[in-house]
Amino acid sequence: MATHVLAPSDPDGSIAAGQWLAGGRASALFAVLAGLSLALMTGGSRPVVERERLGRSAGLVVRALLIAGLGLALGGLDSGLAVILTYYGVLFWCGLPFLGLTARPLLALATVWVVVAPVLSHLVRPALPDRGTASPTFAALADPGRLLSELLLTGYYPVLPWLGYLLVGLALGRLDLSARRVQALVALVGGVIAVAATTLSRLLTRQQSVIDALISDPPSGETGPELLDRIAYGTYGTTPTGGAWEWLLVVAPHSGTPFDLAQTIGSALLVVGLCLLVVGALPKAGERFVAVFFGAGAMTLTLYTLHVIMKTPEVPPAETPDTYLWHVLVVLAVGAVYAGLRRRGPLEQVVAAASAAVAQSLSLTRPRSDLV
Numbered sequence: 001m002a003t004h005v006l007a008p009s010d011p012d013g014s015i016a017a018g019q020w021l022a023g024g025r026a027s028a029l030f031a032v033l034a035g036l037s038l039a040l041m042t043g044g045s046r047p048v049v050e051r052e053r054l055g056r057s058a059g060l061v062v063r064a065l066l067i068a069g070l071g072l073a074l075g076g077l078d079s080g081l082a083v084i085l086t087y088y089g090v091l092f093w094c095g096l097p098f099l100g101l102t103a104r105p106l107l108a109l110a111t112v113w114v115v116v117a118p119v120l121s122h123l124v125r126p127a128l129p130d131r132g133t134a135s136p137t138f139a140a141l142a143d144p145g146r147l148l149s150e151l152l153l154t155g156y157y158p159v160l161p162w163l164g165y166l167l168v169g170l171a172l173g174r175l176d177l178s179a180r181r182v183q184a185l186v187a188l189v190g191g192v193i194a195v196a197a198t199t200l201s202r203l204l205t206r207q208q209s210v211i212d213a214l215i216s217d218p219p220s221g222e223t224g225p226e227l228l229d230r231i232a233y234g235t236y237g238t239t240p241t242g243g244a245w246e247w248l249l250v251v252a253p254h255s256g257t258p259f260d261l262a263q264t265i266g267s268a269l270l271v272v273g274l275c276l277l278v279v280g281a282l283p284k285a286g287e288r289f290v291a292v293f294f295g296a297g298a299m300t301l302t303l304y305t306l307h308v309i310m311k312t313p314e315v316p317p318a319e320t321p322d323t324y325l326w327h328v329l330v331v332l333a334v335g336a337v338y339a340g341l342r343r344r345g346p347l348e349q350v351v352a353a354a355s356a357a358v359a360q361s362l363s364l365t366r367p368r369s370d371l372v
Helices: 017-022 025-041 051-075 085-098 103-127 136-143 144-154 159-173 180-205 208-216 226-233 245-249 256-279 282-292 300-310 323-340 346-362
Strands: none
Touching: 017 025, 017 208, 025 051, 025 085, 025 256, 051 136, 051 300, 051 346, 085 144, 085 159, 085 346, 103 144, 103 159, 103 256, 103 300, 144 159, 144 256, 159 226, 159 256, 180 208, 180 256, 208 226, 208 245, 245 256, 282 323, 300 323, 300 346
């Protein structure tokens, strides 16, 4: 919400604190948690097998279809946002073949994917049509080829490189996250990866030859040396493909480069590890307080949808400097009420019921509750 509502820069032209902290990292954490959700719904540290896996996979297909459909509906609203949910649904589908893997092969695959997928994207995108809109809508179904290229490669949250986030999340969910040692290791490794990727990228992009190459191959609408300052705020899901391979060295938010993916994966691991450590150190009463106060985290599908609707001109609050506070207060209040009543969010309930019905028709076990 901070990246959607707050100004990206301060009056003096410097990057605002909200953008510096959350730009690119918030959506990456969202995608890593998608993988973690899939892992928890399919056995946790012991992946389900055979008929049980078939049933839960079928349930996930339905879940992804409903989420993607909701994304298309929200994309048609005048919110000014690049709605992530349609990409999110496709990401779920792409994760299904990897549900049977354990943590080690998932981590190995994710490592390779983070390096290889951006390179493949850079090679393939010049032959694809330009992105039509920031958010796919139902109207985009009239041109399925273009819609597919946007969802997989040219869109704001391209699924092909973003699958790396899902694989990391799956690997996380296959670990024993109740163990304090594992929690600390996740946080430590995440912090090291984030710092290392950022530092190495900045060292490489300070080379004059790299700077010249970036300026000579700017994104559409960007020109001159000011481009180097502009990309610090982020790009729009991809890098230019005019010939400068040096773009793969940048760490800008939403650039989809190996360094961007590594840095945001590291920050996501750091957040997950620290949250587990903090909550694990609380007494039982403290855990319950956190569960209620931050209950919004258990109904993100409903509250993300509400946030998008609140961003439309027809729905209050109006766009003013204090709008962010109202968004936060509304979602925390709604989340706390539902958590206090121990109830699922309305959209979570609908999606879970449809998914469970399909899963139970193919297996004898009910899928575990999800995070979104």
